[in-house]
Amino acid sequence: MAGEAVGKVRPWEENLQEESEEGSEGLTLGPLTSPVMSPSCRVSHGIAGTLLGEMALCAKKRPPEEERRARANDREYNEKFQYALIPQVSSLSWFTTIVPLVLVLAITAVKDATDDYFRHKSDNQVNNRQSQVLINGSLQQEPWMNVCVGDIIKLENNQFVAADLLLLSSSEPHGLCYIETAELDGETNMKVRQAIPVTSELGDISRLAKFDGEVVCEPPNNKLDRFSGTLYWKESKFPLSNQNMLLRGCVLRNTEWCFGLVVFAGPDTKLMQNSGRTKFKRTSIDRLMNTLVLWIFGFLVCMGVILAIGNAIWEHEVGTRFQAYLPWDEAVDSAFFSGFLSFWSYIIILNTVVPISLYVSVEVIRLGHSYFINWDKKMFCVKKRTPAEARTTTLNEELGQVEYVFSDKTGTLTQNIMVFSKCSISGRSYGDVFDVLGHKAELGERPEPVDFSFNPLADKKFLFWDPTLLEAVKMGDPHTHEFFRLLSLCHTVMSEEKNEGELYYKAQSPDEGALVTAARNFGFVFRSRTPKTITVHEMGIAVTYQLLAILDFNNIRKRMSVIVRNPEGRIRLYCKGADTILLDRLHPSTQELLSTTTDHLNEYAGEGLRTLVLAYKDLDEEYYGEWAQRRLQASLAQDSREDRLASVYEEVENDMVLLGATAIEDKLQQGVPETIALLTLANIKIWVLTGDKQETAVNIGYSCKMLTDDMTEVFVVTGHTVLEVREELRKAREKMMDSPHAVGNGLPCPEKCSSAKLTSVLEAVAGEYALVINGHSLAHALEADMELEFLETACACKAVICCRVTPLQKAQVVELVKKHKKAVTLAIGDGANDVSMIKTAHIGVGISGQEGIQAVLASDYSFSQFKFLQRLLLVHGRWSYLRMCKFLCYFFYKNFAFTMVHFWFGFFCGFSAQTVYDQYFITLYNIVYTSLPVLAMGVFDQDVPEQRSMEYPKLYEPGQLNLLFNKREFFICIAQGIYTSVLMFFIPYGVFAEATRDDGTQLADYQSFAVTVATSLVIVVSVQIGLDTGYWTAINHFFIWGSLAVYFAILFAMHSNGLFDMFPNQFRFVGNAQNTLAQPTVWLTITLTTVVCIMPVVAFRFLKLSLKPDLSDTVSGPLSAGGAGGRLSEPHGAAGHAGGGHPLSLGQTPVQPGAAVPRPRRYRCGPFPTLPGQVRYSQLVRKKQKAQHRCLRRVGRTGSRRSGYAFSHQEGFGELIMSGKNMRLSSLALAGFATRSSSSWIESLRRKKSDSASSPGGGAEKPLRG
């Protein structure tokens, strides 16, 4: 209450200063239209803008003429035209540069325009979502983007909240409404919001239309859990808090309708305030490419300078004396000036080393890869009918380099569905699925689920596979009956029955919903409740229990109980709760049962299930009466009411009889553990960042096998102060360093760790560790002076889980890794709370097919299942990276081979910037003769089949280590290009110098020389692309052969009489092709050149393949060079060749390349199961893990038990139910007696929530920075 009071005053004062801008914010009539979703529009424009900017940048980096040319479109056109014709400089016609440039710009523009258009369309989709707005006294459909501050909106059940609303009234009594905030913070349980009493009466439209209250509140901010404001209405003030607010991104649940007043809309909403800035994303290859292009420009200038000096010397030594035949141009009066002009001429000629078409080709290739992602059938989810979608087309190859994956939990790893999976009833475990032969069945091979048709009230969606449990129920086993009776009585679920037999449960926590639904299907149907009664249909018979007390859940008690009187009048206490707590409160007589149940609990926990222990206790009438008295006193106590109540509860929940345990599966998305295992083997580190509670997050960590029981240690950092956090981190590091396996020197890292030390720590750590860090602690850990320590510790751990983090913190964590690790990061999430991290990471992936699509809109890639991530990275990403690298290598090679010939020719033509080739050849070389084959390779190439990329995740590593295209590879390509250019010039030179044709005429005329060099060049680069192409599809064949054919066709056309007759000055090479190419000498020269250029390449590649084969070479197929290479059926054989390629040895022990062949790995408990041929890799992983689990259990280590109830429940609902506040009047009337007055229940609900936040277990408060 105190907080509220302060909240009432302070914001008002703040707002006084900001009144001018807040005016429209605060009140009803502001015509302030904010587009609901704009950042992603900004993304698209950003891309287009920056891309063109990039082009401009490149142009700028070029020497002045180039720049002018690059800009030449209309007005400057003429200027440039004249400029190019300055006879002293121009060595090429204007079109040699302009034609490719215009083509390139046109293609880029078209591509960006389409990109933009599609983004816009999907933005519009959100912006045009309809919402009902109260305008002029009637409800009208308006698109989201037209929703203004001050509007009153009607929301219906399961609708998304479109803006930050002040709740005015709802269909539920007392202006209550329930919301789900999974989109916002990842928590799955329902939350209650309540309208302030004065407005909760405004149920009908006419009264709402007259509502003229004024809200004055805090300015837009990113704090999701805080709101303070004041409502001025009818000359009185009402304080507003977060409890009255519905934030954008929430979903209305269990509430038919509600009305809200828009307080923040569009970018001002707390959600959008949390989503961070939109950054333009570029891949590391892009950056490298730009650097290299700059280097090449430097190289270009160097060559220009060398040739210019050569020109000056030549003109001085020879040119002056040659003037009789070749006088200098008028303007040129000295050798020096001639050299200067020659510099620019050479810059123009040689600029083809950096072809403009590079950028457009890269774009085209990425576009192709994006389409392959869109088209991938294996990334199409049939259920949700959503294909994968590459929303940006600029990041594909980065997918092949990812090192860190940041994943959201709810909706991404989990389905947000709780399923009653197993149970243990008086020492017998139910729920395991056995196939016909009695083996535990794998997923997918399950028999038919249990038939619940005997029960008309059963929930059709509930599936259970173990028929024995139903048999036990039908047999009338008393324990089993009592078990389900407990489940149907001990909860805070509300039921609703619209039509007879159509039961709907409104569960506040999904766990509880799952349990009650299970009881319902097994014949114990919770039908209805009043504040004092619970009606249950037990095996078809309606039984009404008198509800005497609900001993509510809280985070310390970790249990809840109900005390009921059954129709026979017997009083019984039913209790369910966390095993750690409950097992200590059992009656000692059940020792044997307890140990069996404990075993079962361990087993369940090992499978990642959330467990609860159930127990009951009979109470006799007198004891109860006395106890109830004490309870009443305690609850009426003025001071320390909570403690008193707790001790009263404590007293009665004792000496209970164990009934059994339940195991609930927080249903993971399909294939999550396998995917995580596979990605881990591919050396990708996965961090889970979730807004959910620590226990939930850890539990999920276990169930998706990120955390395992055989980990050396799981560090949990929960410190509340800087010092605590620092201390905890330091301890964790010390432990890692000091562990017996560690090789390091064990010195704790001082305050400021250099990156060198970071790696040393990383290397020193042996054993598997995991780090779990809490939101509070993370806030401290992310401070500037501690972030490195945190990062170092976290990166040394195998798994990292951050829980209770805000959307902004998610982004900060990603940013931290991005900044300091120089690694490629990928963020994957489904909800609005993941938007910031999706935007921050190098690559953002959105899970589509959910209700909210905000994450998808902000993402770069989207698909509907987490498990598709493995395919996106290991198949598409890997291929993209490979293709892009091969493409770039080849592209630089071919342009150097092409251009450098001019350089060598310069030494023989007086450095006069004479080109070697025909100008048309120069124009067309990059855009026609050599572009398509390399594009086809860049789009279609595959080194290993897609299955192999999944089977050998180590194949992903070259991308992470950036091995396929880096500066070294670049220099190799350049060297190869220069080598080729040398041969390309000097072999024809050697042949032509003194030779004549077979008709005696001169052979070494300039035009024949040009044709010979050009033809050999085209043939050599075609052969080279043929060598580089690893996957010859029909398209590759078509393009490669087609390019050669087109070259000759164009050559003959250009040299034809017809064209010459029309433009004698443009087509001077008339008759040349037919004359030159008829010469055997020319063909001998071309053959020689080709062989000499290609032979060393083949030799080197062959040597590398035989001496140091890459893993991809070894597994590339049945034809593999290394022989035994990648046979799946004999995976053990592969390792020796592959150098660490053994699928089973991955990620465990590094196998040195060429080291002794590893023996088949043995596990502590027996031999590895023999593999049948063609076992899928993920199955291996799964089996391996199972084997380990069994080993561990047998060794006797206790699994970490996790109690589900403790973390998905909120205190206060018991009281709510007992007060009857949330029950409809009709049902209350039915109950027929007055409810116990408890007007302040909602306050107490709120207070309890904040109490629990400060309790160490699982606070509800979200720490915030700044």
Add this chain to the structure above:
Amino acid sequence: MAMNYNAKDEVDGGPPCPPGGTAKNRRPDNTAFKQQRLPAWQPILTAGTVLPTFFIIGLIFIPIGIGIFVTSNNIREIEIDYTGTDPSSPCNKCLSPNATPCFCTINFTLEQSFEGNVFMYYGLSNFYQNHRRYVKSRDDSQLNGDSSALLNPSKECEPYRRNEDKPIAPCGAIANSMFNDTLELFLVGNESYPIPIPLKKKGIAWWTDKNVKFRNPPGGESLKERFKDTTKPVNWVKPVYMLDSEPDNNGFINEDFIVWMRTAALPTFRKLYRLIERKSDLHPTLPAGRYYLNITYNYPVHSFDGRKRMILSTISWMGGKNPFLGIAYIAIGSISFLLGVVLLVINHKYRNSSNTADITI
């Protein structure tokens, strides 16, 4: 194509999600192209393909190289430098710019007779016909007989575009610097007087050049009429329509002119000057013996250290003497063969070790 893969899909990929509602048209097409399963040939550099290739290249290149080498060696060729830089040379007197016209005679002996058609070339060294400014200094329209270009030559021809207010025909530096030495060959026979060797001056240019690229300006009158209003290039003695007496070898289609206009790629080059046609099968075209070469020395090259040569050569199927190509083929063939052997050894060694490794498994 797509059908081939249908069955396969079901086996290894399967639908990712349990089949639920009916698949809609959003479902990606299951075509080989879209699923990146186009049938493809995946060439891999295996020992089985690479090594034979090297050996085959070796085995092909060496004989070709030997063939070329032998052919080239069988070609008779004699080269006579008549620049006259050497003071003892008869042409030394012509170095002085005043001595025009200058005549000199060089004696030489053919050790072996030249069979078949013999070709007479003039060779220039250090002459930059490939200089950019030189190469472009021509107007192909004009040379193709375009009347407007004849009177208004292209700017590229500067500074040899106009002279004395008249357009130059042919314009440009190339034409202006046309080689204008006259070479005559005499066989010093048994008789007291030397026998002139008949030199054919037609058929030395490419057919396309002579018939397509170069044309005289149109007009029915005499060639002189057609070239009226133009002036000769600065360096020329005679106008272009007086290059030869025969009308089909005069003006722009004069073959000496055409040959000169086909600029050389390299600063040292030879151009065909005259043909010496074989007379009969019985007699060698140029029997062994003493000859002398009469030179009308007009063309100064001394100023830029140029050299002038007269070359007599026979030809074969692959043209004139070309030692480079033969040697290069032999060398590359040998290297390829050697490389094949080296790779074979390396591969053999490697395979041995890997095989043992395989066995230990």
